[in-house]
Amino acid sequence: MNICLIYFYFMIFSSLSLFVISLYFMLLDIVYFLEFGLVMINSSLVEMTLLFDWMSLLFMSFVLFISGMVIFYSQDYMMGDLNINRFILLVVMFVFSMMLLIVSPNLISILLGWDGLGLVSYCLVIYYQNIKSYNAGMLTALSNRVGDVAILMSIAWMLNYGGWNYIYFLGELKGDIYMEIISYLVVLAAMTKSAQIPFSSWLPAAMAAPTPVSSLVHSSTLVTAGVYLLIRFNFAFSSTLCYFLLFISSMTMFMSGLGASFEFDLKKIIALSTLSQLGLMMSILSLGGYGLAFFHLLTHALFKALLFMCAGNVIHNVGNCQDIRFMGSFINSMPLTCAYFNICNLSLCGLPFFSGFYSKDLILEVMSMGYLNFYIYIIFYLSIGLTVCYSVRLSYYFILGNFNFLPLNMISEGGYLMLKGMSGLIFTVVFMGSLLVWVLMPVPYVVILPLFLKLMALFFISLGILIGYEVSKFYLSYNNIFLSSYPFSWFFAGMWNMPIISTLGINYYPIVMGSYLYKNLDQGWSEYYGARQIYNTLISSSKSFQFLMFNSIKMFFVMVLIWLMMVIVF
Template sequence: MSFRLDKAKVGGMGLLVWSFVVLLVGVSLDSPAIVEWEVYSTSSCYYSVVVALDWLSMSFGWVVAYISSMVLFYSSSYMSSERYLSRFVWMVFFFILSMNCLIFVPSIWGVMLGWDGLGITSFVLVVYYQNSGSLSAGMLTALTNRVGDVFLILAIYMFFSQGQFGLKSVEGVCVSSALVFVSIASITKSAQFPFCSWLPAAMAAPTPVSALVHSSTLVTAGVYLLVRLSSSLGELELGALTFLSCFTLLLSSMSANVEHDLKKVVALSTLSQLAMMVLALSVGYSFLAFFHLLVHALLKALLFMAVGSIMHGFNGVQDVRYMGGAFYSMPLTVFCFCVANLALCGFPFVGAFYSKDLIVEGLLSGGVSLVVIITVLLSAGLSVSYSLRLSYLAVFSYNKGSCFSNSVDKVGEVLPMLGLAVGAVCGGVFFQSIFLGFIEFFFMPTELKLVLLVVLLGALVGSLLCWSSSKSKVLEVSFSEHLLSTLGFLSPLSSQPLAGKCLRLSGLLYKQLDQGWMELISGEGAFLAIKKLGVFHHRYQSMRFNAGVGGVLLFGVLVVIWLLPH
């Protein structure tokens, strides 16, 4: 037991040291640096690995390393009773390595290795708990992400056709089509509509995995790739991203107000924040989208850790209707939970206030559609309502579940959360002053600031949704609640037709082709044919035919069989 715990803590310490190295190098860089390593060269072919060290990669690399170190420290206590903790730690390391490959290698080779590494490792981590629910969630995650992987492979092929290996803009019809495919791949990985059903389903993974996946790795890979290619995207791609992100933003925010599963509410909040990042990027504020990505990563990892500790305190219960009273028994955990919620809501001068306020003011002064502005403001009010709902039901209300609970602050879980609480509170002002260095100021007239009152309308709508869901009984669900909790029926439509049909079709092809016709006309069939020819030749010999005639006959038959496929 001690060896497994030490392995997680040593890994966390190594990642923490690496995060400080990345931070120091990123702060000391005056200009972007490119490090190129020649792997192989012959004749006119030249293969090399390029590592980009700029403020974009260094800031994101620091966030990934710092959050991963806190997650491993947290896992050493949270998963101390797990039998396969060593295997879990190695898979987390492979997951982090894939993300760093995607971040620091600005070529299609690095993107492909990191992209597929994230997909494979995420499937393994989602099915960590070996039961039918985890398997179905893992299959839905894998199949949905493979749709995006196919488009990414097509985009890489089109980049190859133009002789382009780096993530730079190149003129040509093929590259324009490749950018469309890259956009589709990015929205599948970042769970935008209609590929958003896998994100709540991935909650079947352990909570430390959710803290890592939903903050700074898998779901943000698509947004990071779009930020890298934002200057090359055309009007078609940007318009489609605007429409899909607005719909995802509103749908996920409303669904979070009627959801009762604690982890799924946090997952839906991740979905809404990802939609806000994609929306900011699609209207021309790619740096603001990246700024919000960094700040959101720190606070969302903290929120997931606090949620995991609260669930442990209530003996694994995830339904908020059976929780309450955690404030009295887990004060430090509740403190971190409330800090993360305030930072997520955009409380003044805390966490996401800096990024969300700049995005909203940029939309108001940037000449975008009024529908987009109203959607963002409504979602901001809805985020406040579901955050307050979670805080009240899980923390400040009376205990509505079992009186037998082991809710108590654990040092091994509280210390990593306190480490992330500093980042959640100070991350916004830190990134704004150190990495981004904004020099633009927004001045809005009073009439335009009155539009911000739409946020109150969103909070009112969210309160009504919360009140209607609280009145429903545990085993009775209304049509509207079922519609929102399934993301507009996307969850059943994605799981049954997609996964079920694909699995049945693959089983049919395996039975009819791999074990059917392919065996008859290839390996097994050829073996049986040669065996029968050997028996036939033996009979000829036993009937005292000329051995030379029999050999020539057998040789001729074998030549004819060899020529048939040609």
């Protein structure tokens, strides 16, 4: 039995066990809190803390289930790779880091998981070892370092409380100035990890990683770590911080939906869709619905993992081509993959009675009922419409459009291990939403809305379908008539110029300044008067001493003669 199957069986068994245990914990309202003291510094105890409650156990169960399916899928997708064992071990390390993060209610022990995710994600993004991967990996690592520094600073501020178990302090010290500063730092850390504006550019860049990794990263691990931390930390947030987070996350949701509607790279479209859903989770979290954010976190993990798997299967079969303009009519050659892909897309759009519908529709209705202002109301519904728009556009290119690939091809539904891995997830995509509603909400949300507001979501979904279909037909061309006709389309497609700002915008002037200093100081005046001048002085003095040494007898007599003359004269 190979290493993939061993990890697959272990993860699936662990996932099912944890799911049952989480239901038991939820039913009896049990919480286990384990502390291991490591070192005492001036009455502050540095400790490893583990928190087992229904939330952490349920999330761990989902992470392990998706990871098991991804590893099973990887043995076919990565077949022929010389370093497949290294790849599988990196994925396992990634999952282990996420586990540590989920069960840590302590800011010091959370660093193990937090930095582990950052390090292993860098190793996975640069897995293919080419210049594009290296650039993407560096952008990912450096963007996430901002959040890591924020966590370290919040650890320093938390020294004021004499301990780092933040779960003790959240409700009691809500108005305290130190807790306010700590919560701002934690929100900054979560914004970098979950790629909110202005740190969004690393998320599509991280698509340089192999597709199974993208499936894992964008569903239940790296990008959801920030949201999960905020769900745990939400009791300490002041209203000002909530308004700030709401504005940032709603703009991220809108920006990524708009960007995905103009993108042509299959994996980047799905990555931008992840960003849109993260914005949705964070915005409902900042409106006070942390339970709804967690619910959407779980349902989104299922259909997004499967969506990436379907995309990976297609990319694998069309010779690693990711441009959707080359694809089309796959319903004839890959019917099962297309069926799975469509189900996931419909779940993402929030079509009734798929998993995504239960969480997404509830989020929209709770937001409508707790009406804040017109801007939030409109941007939520516009983002929902844009989600449907790019999903329909993707399905059009993928399934209905003309076949634009090479005439000589062998596209088929090969790779039965990949199909088995995908089939393991499809049932959860269809049924898990309704199951989780029963499990997570024993007392149902009571939503009372007028008929017009109740049908608003359906109206925007229908509008999104119409616009997505029409736009797909309108600019299905290779010379990008649409993109060249409208000057703002480059701005929208390029995520509001964020990738340029976060790379060239930050790097350009320091690099120019460094070049100037290198030429004029390191190799200029400081070189002339510094090292080179010392070298020349030493050389000339050693040459004069050498002259004395080589002509020793003659020089001795000359010195004696000069000495005698001086004696006679003076």
